Amino acid sequence: MAPHIAPDPGASGLTRRVRGTDHAGRPVDLPVVEERPLTVFLNSREIVTAMTVGDHPRWLALGFLLNQGMLAPEDEITGIDFDAELEAVVVRTAHETDHEAKLSRRTRTSGCAVGTVFGDMMEGVEGLRAPDGALRTSDLYALATRINTMPSLYLEAGAIHGTCLCEGAEVLAYFEDVGRHNAVDKLAGWMRAERVGPEGKTMYTTGRLTSEMVLKCARMGVPILASRSGFTAWGVDLARQVDLTLIGRLRGRRFVCLSGEGRLVRDADPKGAPREEGGA
Structure with a gap:
């Protein structure tokens, strides 16, 4: 089944040419x-300017404010x-929120540094708890192969991150952006x-499993977060605190689970998983 939305x-x-x-001249x-740049407003308040590839600006702005x-x-x-x-999105609500007065103008870079206003994300962490869910390892292997071979800006030009929402072995939606945080916010x-x-979903990202990525996933209510990349210690600590399943270094037949092992259903022999170029 094709994703509801996928990179074009x-x-x-x-992109531009x-x-x-090259190395040989x-x-x-x-x-x-x-x-x-994309500037996000919440009602009359300017919240942040993010560097983005430019697609799906409304979803990016809405997701950023939610996350x-x-x-x-x-x-x-x-x-x-x-x-x-004006390269701007205004999200309007029926009533003014209590966050508009907290922020002065800030700029979030397109790089992989921790995003701005991290303190607001930390509020309420104590009450977060990832919902129940399960993921078969056979589906995990199938997802890794499917996502890595789908048409994407990454395969076309590189220098971009991707995030997918998956259910079982199916990719429901796939977003890309110059920053991995933006891709998650679009989702x-x-x-x-x-x-x-x-409920019952898995989020796959090409980026590192950092504290901010874990917090975004937990706020979204997705119980499982997977990546072909590695972990940070604080990301692992937070995943364990909210009981989020955290799977990293997913390449070919190999992966590592550092939190939420109980949601994994090991129904596949790793030897039968597809090989990945450069790995086992």
């Missing part, structure tokens, strides 16, 4: 990923307006807008 490497404005030379012409705890699940959203010329915004529940 050929979409206008996401750049000429240069030969001319090359290759696609590079674009990045542009930072600035919007609660019960908040009534009356509009999400995007102005392409969160899409889930809220399309009323897609987190």
Whole structure:
């Protein structure tokens, strides 16, 4: 089954061709990923400017506010307006939230540093608890192969991160961006807008399993977080605190689970899993 939404490497404005030379001095012409600023407003308050590849700005803005705890699940959203010329999104709610007064103007880079307003995300961690769920290892291996071979900006141009929402061995939605946090925020915004529940789902990301990634996943209510990349110690500590299943270093036949082992159903012999180039 094809994802409800997936990367479109050929979409206008996401990449552009750049000429240069390779290691032997030969001319090359290759696609590079674009990045542009997007300013997010919550009602009349400017919240953040994020560097993004530019697709799905409304979902990115909505997901960012949800994942930072600035919007609660019960908040009534009356509009999400995007102005392409101003490169800005305004998320409007029926009533002013208590987070608008907390922030002055901030800029979040496109790199892999921890995002801004991390303190707001930490509020309420004590009450978070990942819901029940299960993931068969046969589905995990199938997902890794499917995601790594799907058409994407990563395969087209590199220099980008991807995040998928999965159910069993199926990929439901796949987002990419220059920052892994943005890709997760797009997914969160899409889930809220399309009323897609987190129960029984797995989130797969190409980025490191850091504290912020764990907190975003926990806030979204997704019980399982997997990555082909590695862990940070604080990310593992937080995953164990909220009982989130955390799976990293997922390459070919190998993976490591450092939290929430009880949700794994080991129904596949790793020897039967597809090999990955450069790994076992």
